[in-house]
Amino acid sequence: xxxxxxxxxxxxxxxxxxxxxxxxxxxxxxxxxxxxxxxxxxxxxxxxxxxxxxxxxxxxxxxxxxxxxxxxxxxxxxxxxxxxxxxxxxxxxxxxxxxxxxxxxxxxxxxxxxxxxxxxxxxxxxxxxxxxxxxxxxxxxxxxxxxxxxxxxxxxxxxxxxxxxxxxxxxxxxxxxxxxxxxxxxxxxxxxxxxxxxxxxxxxxxxxxxxxx
Amino acid sequence: xxxxxxxxxxxxxxxxxxxxxxxxxxxxxxxxxxxxxxxxxxxxxxxxxxxxxxxxxxxxxxxxxxxxxxxxxxxxxxxxxxxxxxxxxxxxxxxxxxxxxxxxxxxxxxxxxxxxxxxxxxxxxxxxxxxxxxxxxxxxxxxxxxxxxxxxxxxxxxxxxxxxxxxxxxxxxxxxxxxxxxxxxxxxxxxxxxxxxxxxxxxxxxxxxxxxxxxxxxx
Amino acid sequence: xxxxxxxxxxxxxxxxxxxxxxxxxxxxxxxxxxxxxxxxxxxxxxxxxxxxxxxxxxxxxxxxxxxxxxxxxxxxxxxxxxxxxxxxxxxxxxxxxxxxxxxxxxxxxxxxxxxxxxxxxxxxxxxxxxxxxxxxxxxxxxxxxxxxxxxxxxxxxxxxxxxxxxxxxxxxxxxxxxxxxxxxxxxxxxxxxxxxxxxxxxxxxxxxxxxxxxxxxxxxxxxxxx
Numbered sequence: 111x112x113x114x115x116x117x118x119x120x121x122x123x124x125x126x127x128x129x130x131x132x133x134x135x136x137x138x139x140x141x142x143x144x145x146x147x148x149x150x151x152x153x154x155x156x157x158x159x160x161x162x163x164x165x166x167x168x169x170x171x172x173x174x175x176x177x178x179x180x181x182x183x184x185x186x187x188x189x190x191x192x193x194x195x196x197x198x199x200x201x202x203x204x205x206x207x208x209x210x211x212x213x214x215x216x217x218x219x220x221x222x223x224x225x226x227x228x229x230x231x232x233x234x235x236x237x238x239x240x241x242x243x244x245x246x247x248x249x250x251x252x253x254x255x256x257x258x259x260x261x262x263x264x265x266x267x268x269x270x271x272x273x274x275x276x277x278x279x280x281x282x283x284x285x286x287x288x289x290x291x292x293x294x295x296x297x298x299x300x301x302x303x304x305x306x307x308x309x310x311x312x313x314x315x316x317x318x319x320x321x322x323x
Numbered sequence: 324x325x326x327x328x329x330x331x332x333x334x335x336x337x338x339x340x341x342x343x344x345x346x347x348x349x350x351x352x353x354x355x356x357x358x359x360x361x362x363x364x365x366x367x368x369x370x371x372x373x374x375x376x377x378x379x380x381x382x383x384x385x386x387x388x389x390x391x392x393x394x395x396x397x398x399x400x401x402x403x404x405x406x407x408x409x410x411x412x413x414x415x416x417x418x419x420x421x422x423x424x425x426x427x428x429x430x431x432x433x434x435x436x437x438x439x440x441x442x443x444x445x446x447x448x449x450x451x452x453x454x455x456x457x458x459x460x461x462x463x464x465x466x467x468x469x470x471x472x473x474x475x476x477x478x479x480x481x482x483x484x485x486x487x488x489x490x491x492x493x494x495x496x497x498x499x500x501x502x503x504x505x506x507x508x509x510x511x512x513x514x515x516x517x518x519x520x521x522x523x524x525x526x527x528x529x530x531x532x533x534x535x536x537x538x539x540x541x542x
Numbered sequence: 543x544x545x546x547x548x549x550x551x552x553x554x555x556x557x558x559x560x561x562x563x564x565x566x567x568x569x570x571x572x573x574x575x576x577x578x579x580x581x582x583x584x585x586x587x588x589x590x591x592x593x594x595x596x597x598x599x600x601x602x603x604x605x606x607x608x609x610x611x612x613x614x615x616x617x618x619x620x621x622x623x624x625x626x627x628x629x630x631x632x633x634x635x636x637x638x639x640x641x642x643x644x645x646x647x648x649x650x651x652x653x654x655x656x657x658x659x660x661x662x663x664x665x666x667x668x669x670x671x672x673x674x675x676x677x678x679x680x681x682x683x684x685x686x687x688x689x690x691x692x693x694x695x696x697x698x699x700x701x702x703x704x705x706x707x708x709x710x711x712x713x714x715x716x717x718x719x720x721x722x723x724x725x726x727x728x729x730x731x732x733x734x735x736x737x738x739x740x741x742x743x744x745x746x747x748x749x750x751x752x753x754x755x756x757x758x759x760x761x762x763x764x765x766x767x768x
Contacts, residue, residue, distance in 0.1 A: 161633060163632060186634060186635070191629070195626055195629060196626060196629040197626040197627050201566045214634050214635040215635070383761075438714065442715055445708070446702060454768070458764050459698050459765060459768065462764050466757055466758070466761060467715055473723070477719050477746055
């Protein structure tokens, strides 16, 4: 069960504003990769390229699961993303949201397993409330349920503890530890406590061609 | 400079010949001389629009903004020549039928074509990001162009066409005398040359603007 | 069946989600309905007791449906974009089922509007329909085409700025053939039992639907992933 992310000569420019050039690195299985950098350094863009939401200017990111390179379609099943610019449907309840995403992903949906997942992220007893009644911290917790629903091999986290209380931060720690056993965590953060989780860190402020921390 | 002079000379000769050398057309009279300008303008409009479609497909395939600039220039030139064809057509229509505009099938189709490209330019102006602008414009122009052929089946039911056909389908003859045909073909070639020259100049200008913009962003 | 065509199943899931949200907010349907009913009453009021020519009635019916669709369906994708749910959806499913799901939803909306508006229209304008079956086919095919073209144009609009004005500007040139065919066919159906059934217009409507749907499925991913 080998999962691996390989970045080849990745560059991204918006118009002619260069974010990063010729990044090459390998993220091995069972590890946590932390991306650092000032605001606007390109952390989020890197994560978006990894998820296949944005195309790179040149180079590519190759994701291998069980020795097979994933196609863009297969990527959808193996990546879970938690990010500030990703929201869930406010007009639906948490359970309905998860039911919907299970439905489009084609994975079996059962109330008990969804209850378990919601309990795990700390939304016990609130599953049937509409999401627009949630606080921002609760919404963040629900995003973790969305990202873990299909048990992806790769968990991508952008500012993982935004809006979370102490309890929530502990939850994120637990999720990262669990995901490390299952596959890979890639995250972008500036919080020194979160940086400590990573085996490998890369700062986009200082990233020169071919540079790897 | 050399080819421009040839082109200028060529088109001047066509203009002179269309009034002095070419005889007035049978049935249509003096106003029929406009055919030397009207049909080539319509031809160049169709040519430029078709090229714009090819460029749009090229952009979607390669995601290279060069194709988008080509598509934009072709759409602009197509629209200019389309307006010329519409105006010359309306002038001629006034001479032959008595109205400038009567929603003849050809007039309807050309009006819809102009509306499509008007919408196309509105769309281009409403998108900031160049990549996104290119994709949306390409998709819209392909989608809209696809629906144009349906007009052929729908519009003639509203009014019967009064537009003369160049080729008489029943007798399979070309409805032009020899002198007229020579001038007409010369004009067709001249207009095509004019399109090529304008395209080249416009594209070079767009490419320069693009480079200027990128310089400004870097500094 | 559903295992062999995952697109169909996924698009039905999306359709269901749209319906659920629409039932809770009633945003699109109330816009559609209010727009159609206001125009209809204005027309009926200005016409008074006079029974207009079937030429004019046919055009009025499609003008009402066209502008209602523009007002009500323009926000099909804008909502996802503004509420940032678009990323969650993109990561979960391929572009084509998204298009189909939204298309099914727009068809549902427009059909439920038509069921109300067409009888009301015929009653208020005192119009009898001598040829029922072709009339129904015309309305159904016309509404399907209206929904199809509106869906793909709404996807383009959601990615552009100045969203509110764009929908009608972009959709009208694309919809001209459909509207002309639908108006011609409706006119023939309203004119009298003696008139021939408008077969060629119905074919145009049918092929227009096929062409727009096929092109939309092929082109949608270039908009969606932008």
